[in-house]
Amino acid sequence: MGHAAAGLDDLTAFLGRLTALMLRSSGEGAYSIERAVGTGARAFGGQASVILVPEAAVLSVAAADGRMRTVCVHGFPEVIRLDQVAALKPFLADVRAGRLGLAEANRRLARIEAAPPPYPWWLKFLGVLLFSLGFAPLVQPTWYEITTTAVLGAIAAALVVAAVRAPRLSKILPLVVSAVVSVVIIEVFTGDPAHGGPVLLTSRFHEVGLSEA
Structure with a gap:
């Protein structure tokens, strides 16, 4: 009524x-x-x-x-x-x-x-990281793929956690994560062409690691 x-x-x-x-x-x-x-x-x-x-x-x-x-x-x-x-x-x-x-x-x-978040920051960090790692073998089932995704996922997870306490960062979080991850891929993970160039590596991680950001 x-x-x-x-x-x-x-x-x-x-x-x-x-x-x-x-x-x-x-x-x-x-x-x-x-x-x-x-x-x-x-x-x-x-x-x-x-x-x-x-x-x-x-x-x-x-x-x-x-x-x-x-x-x-x-x-x-x-x-x-x-x-x-x-x-x-x-x-x-x-x-x-x-x-x-x-x-x-x-x-x-x-x-x-x-209402406060139901989980502590470290559990949110772990959840984002595991989300990324869970999809990595589906894209390319190699240890290199899993290793790079673990590093890049940890970076993305740290930024996601930081955005909880920085509202301004949360508004541009996808852009920041994309930029930081791309720089790390270019500087660290593109030395061996056998694993693909920076565009291929970046697109792989965007497929598996950025949807939670």
């Missing part, structure tokens, strides 16, 4: 926060943002539409009396943490079912946004 229509400003603020969180989490696709925001608006007696552009969304919210608000929401798309995915699904289900007032919905959304 839905709640009485919420104030337009309060509803716009809530939907703006929801849009920003989902936009930041849209690295795997943005198809669900409009559906979730529209559902949230209807649950509190309003209507909403979202126009998505790279790294931003234009959110329009309409109240039952015809008043409207339009805001621009920014968020750099990244891969969402799975713990936030797990928290968002029941949260949106409760909003849709009318089990939350707007104030409580705001508080729960804030807790989801502010």
Whole structure:
């Protein structure tokens, strides 16, 4: 059962926060943002539409009396943490079912946004490294491939971990990882032409080691 229509400003603020969180989490696709925001608006007696552009969304919210608000929401798309995915699904289900007032919905959304990472930095580092190593033998099953991927994966993992504490780095992380890895490949791993030139080695690692960055 839905709640009485919420104030337009309060509803716009809530939907703006929801849009920003989902936009930041849209690295795997943005198809669900409009559906979730529209559902949230209807649950509190309003209507909403979202126009998505790279790294931003234009959110329009309409109240039952015809008043409207339009805001621009920014968020750099990244891969969402799975713990936030797990928290968002029941949260949106409760909003849709009318089990939350707007104030409580705001508080729960804030807790989801502010939740600390569930794993320590060293485990994140290990996870990125193992992700890279797991794919290396599929590209070329040689010990040289595994060794180079271990070194390059460790570099990428260190940058991924550093980006957690440096928000500015996180915005250009793929570019930084690509540049650093390319320099290391050119300077360290292209001495023996039997293993391929720098372009081939770089493309191999980009296939297996950069998707987590």
